[in-house]
Amino acid sequence: MMLIISPLYVNDAQLSSVTKFLLDEIKKKDIITVLHSQNVGYYMKKFCPLLGYDEKLCYTIGLLHDVGKIKVDDNILLKKDKLTSKEFKIMKKHVIYSAEILREHNYDKRIIEAVLYHHERFDGSGYLEGLKGKEIPELSRILAIIDSFDALSSFRLYREPVPYLEALTIIERDIEKYDRHYFRLFKNFIKNWIGK
Numbered sequence: 001m002m003l004i005i006s007p008l009y010v011n012d013a014q015l016s017s018v019t020k021f022l023l024d025e026i027k028k029k030d031i032i033t034v035l036h037s038q039n040v041g042y043y044m045k046k047f048c049p050l051l052g053y054d055e056k057l058c059y060t061i062g063l064l065h066d067v068g069k070i071k072v073d074d075n076i077l078l079k080k081d082k083l084t085s086k087e088f089k090i091m092k093k094h095v096i097y098s099a100e101i102l103r104e105h106n107y108d109k110r111i112i113e114a115v116l117y118h119h120e121r122f123d124g125s126g127y128l129e130g131l132k133g134k135e136i137p138e139l140s141r142i143l144a145i146i147d148s149f150d151a152l153s154s155f156r157l158y159r160e161p162v163p164y165l166e167a168l169t170i171i172e173r174d175i176e177k178y179d180r181h182y183f184r185l186f187k188n189f190i191k192n193w194i195g196k
């Protein structure tokens with residue numbers, strides 16, 4: 001199936017040429033990842049300033065949180081079936097690759113840190129280091145919620161998108177993995193956004 005993508009970031013004056021270049025690299029590698037990155041960037045940009053964060057900083061974090069996937073082999077990144085444990089181990093490295101790429105391009109330390117820990121989970125069950133609770137940087141805790149929310153509510157090759165409210169319910173079922181405080185705020189934000 002051919003997906004038509006309108007890369008919203010191309011004409012975005014808020015973004016640096018390096019950020020646009022990296023998004024183009026993601027787009028060349030995997031269209032699903034660049035769409036996901038745009039969505040996560042959008043939610044971060046709209047939600048985080050309500051908590052007092054800088055808009056551009058959070059937008060950039062969302063857009064580039066998975067940039068390291070450009071270094072993951074196509075056979076693994078684009079695999080439609082479940083990954084084997086060996087493949088998943090390689091996939092997990094995308095957070096390290098993301099941080100490396102962002103460091104090479106001199107991105108703000110807060111961006112690199114947020115990206116590096118976005119797969120940590122509040123109950124300590126995530127990766128990279130198995131950090132727990134408030135050991136996980138605040139922006140990573142927020143990004144984890146938004147990342148999961150968009151992964152559920154967007155199109156995937158193997159399933160239909162889950163409606164927004166249902167995506168929130170699914171995350172809530174696993175709430176021990178997320179920061180409850182930020183989840184509650186994000187849930188209200190989404191409900192306001194969709195007018196429910």
Ligand SMILES: [Fe+2]
Pocket residue numbers: 065066094118119
């Ligand atoms: Fe990721």
